Amino acid sequence: MSPDQLFPPRPHRREHIAEALQDVLTSWKLNPAALVAVTIDNGANVVKVVQLNKWQRMKCFGHRLHLAIGHGMDDARVTRAISLCKKVVSSFSYSWKKRRDLAEVQIQLGLPSHQLITETATRWGSRLLMIDRVLEQERALSKVLSADMKTRPLVPTWQDIEVLEAVQKALKPLQDFTDALSGEDYVTLSYVRPVLHLIRPVLHLLNKSLLAPAEGESALCKSIKTSIVEYLNNKFADPPTSDLLDTASFVDPRFKAKYIPSEKMDALKHKVISEAESLLRYNDYGSNCVP
Template identity: 25%
Template sequence: PALNGLDARGPKMKLNMSLVWNYFEVADNDDKTAVCKLYTAKISRGGTSVKNFNTANLITHLKCRHAKEHDEFVKAKAEAALATKAKCQTKASVTPSIAQVFDSTRKFKSDSTKAREITRKVMEFMALDDQPFSVVEDTGFQRLVRHLEPRYTLPSRCYFADVCLPEIYNRVADHVHKLLHNDSAMSFTTDIWSSDVSPTSMLSLTAQWIDCDFKLKVLLHSQEFTGSHTSLAISQAFTDMLDKWKIDRSRVHAVVRDNARNMAKAMTDSEIMSLPCMAHSLQLAVNEGILSQRSVTELASMCRKIVGHFKHSQLASSRLQSIQSQMDLPPKRLKQDVNTRWNSTFYMMQSLLEQKRALAAYAADYELPVTLTAQQWTLMEKDASAADIIPLLETLKRLLSKEADSDHGVKTMKKALLEAVQKQFRNTTSNHMCCIATVLDPRYKDKFFDADTKQQMHEMIVAEIKKLGHPGEDQKKARIETRESITASFSAIFNEIVQENGTVAENASVSTQVASYLAEPVIPRHESALTYWAANQGRLPELAQVARK
């Protein structure tokens, strides 16, 4: 009691912390005697001095005189013992052993499970976030890894390049093979390209198909393409890519390519159906149209000089941003165009028009390489048109053939552009695959064909249905998306063509499904064709299979 800071009257202060004292208390003026709270009896504490006191007599009294309370005491004592034991075990577990202390500071072996998991995650970090292998040599990254797991030793960049990258590639390739293991017809896009920072030529292959739920699936393969770009070399490389991914040639529905002769011949030599890229064809047509009118060519050149001035001068860019802020204009940067993308020239001019006031204020205080006249600003506002599929192509041709009072300054360009579009797309409207894809798109159907062509389209679709082995065969539909940013006049002409073309009268050679489908109105242009077929494949099962293809 003295060590615990307690006096001789300790039981009243839970001396010995015995639970039996819940039923007793020390007698007044007599520490050697305890009084029972239940029976007011006095019981000896078993000695004449404090060091001899005990609770044996108290427990015996409780057992003989108060059985119920004694049972409560025994139960409480047992629970207290268990609690004390658990507390001791917890304390022991918190305190690490010497072996545990050494283990917590010992480095992981390179082949340990934990080390390999961390290394794999670092490799995934580099792959997903386009990080260079040299990131593992950066001081900040090394500090971060040491802080997160001091026992882990970061491998060298060579290890990640030579060991980890092939491992993650094989894992992804296995997953891709599983995705490709389906019965859907597949279409591809392919192109030869090179990076701005590397002279290496690359041959890319994009595989696309639509699954049973009408969800578009896309996978990409790219490889270095060395040597001469002959049609034979391209054909062999394309075949090798199909073999690598174990794609049977019978599943190749079509390949979208550019207009280069070697690429077109390569597909012909491979006996694979191919289509020229609509965007590339349009690029050629627009270039011919724009270059035919000197005023437009000069305007584009002047715009490039203005944008280049701000691109190559941080001071000029800062001054323009300050002017934008003073005039409450959005702090946007001017866009530079790319020669091989006609729409990038449109976006360049659009960015200049948005900052017309700011540029005028800039030219009043600072020097510009060139300045645009009022007539050139007006001309620039007229220079925009777009199309990439048959319905929009027909709309574009009609738009270009119509004369308007606002055409002053661009008449020659419109005429040349119309001729170029007709030249570049002369075979598009008669292409078997393009026509069927257009008719089976619920946004267009047969609205963009004359009566004779409509009948041919119906017969083509019926022939495709008859080719089906069974309604459940997986096929693919070449989905073509329209642009959202179409001018008001373009949209009006599009609707004009849709409204003036009714549906051809039902013919005995047209199946019930085709007739039912074509009798319905087209869906709005902004809605998804895939969503339509996903919802209607139960009602039009065979037609839906052709649509997927």
């Protein structure tokens, strides 16, 4: 039987999506009682679907991180510097002559023969890559842009460079684990609690190695870090989400109780044992749920 026969196409109304997902659980002989949570973004339709099915919603950490970084860079100085970066990249993207001149100047200055990188709006990491490349090629870019009266206003000022360096320094520590937390081919939920402890200064000492403001950093860099931390703390602070993250880390042999407050351990152990016993009682659910 084809997928269209199993699930005939219907309008993408919230009620229909919710019903279709219930049908999928039944078709795959999955126990609805064992469904821990559904990871989604902020789309109003999918949020409503989860509510209709009375499932626990787990906010996508990668999506939240993207929003947190955008929130952290909500500063007029950053907006100006990022806008300038985009204009610089565009000026070379649409001019083969400028790309040719850039290649020549790169050789003269002994810089890597790298092309500029265009930002993708939905991927915060692409913004960091764009900034990295502009900073790397700043001397060559300034020389090529200043040679043309039309593009001379695009030459980054020292203030722009300072802002870009502050953004780069604030976001660099986040780059390494973003891909791991956004993976699709392996379990990622249990990773979230350890990482959140790294960026929640009030919860774990390891915060000092990541987003904690460091001595010698600019005020802007510290402000970006603090804003990102506060945003994530707020979004993952609700009790159901916090409990789910604790449970995921506790049952993962890589982490166990390492990132869980000691005062929560007794209740957490009781909860895990109860859920395990509940799953055992439903071990033959699949053979009974379908006629």
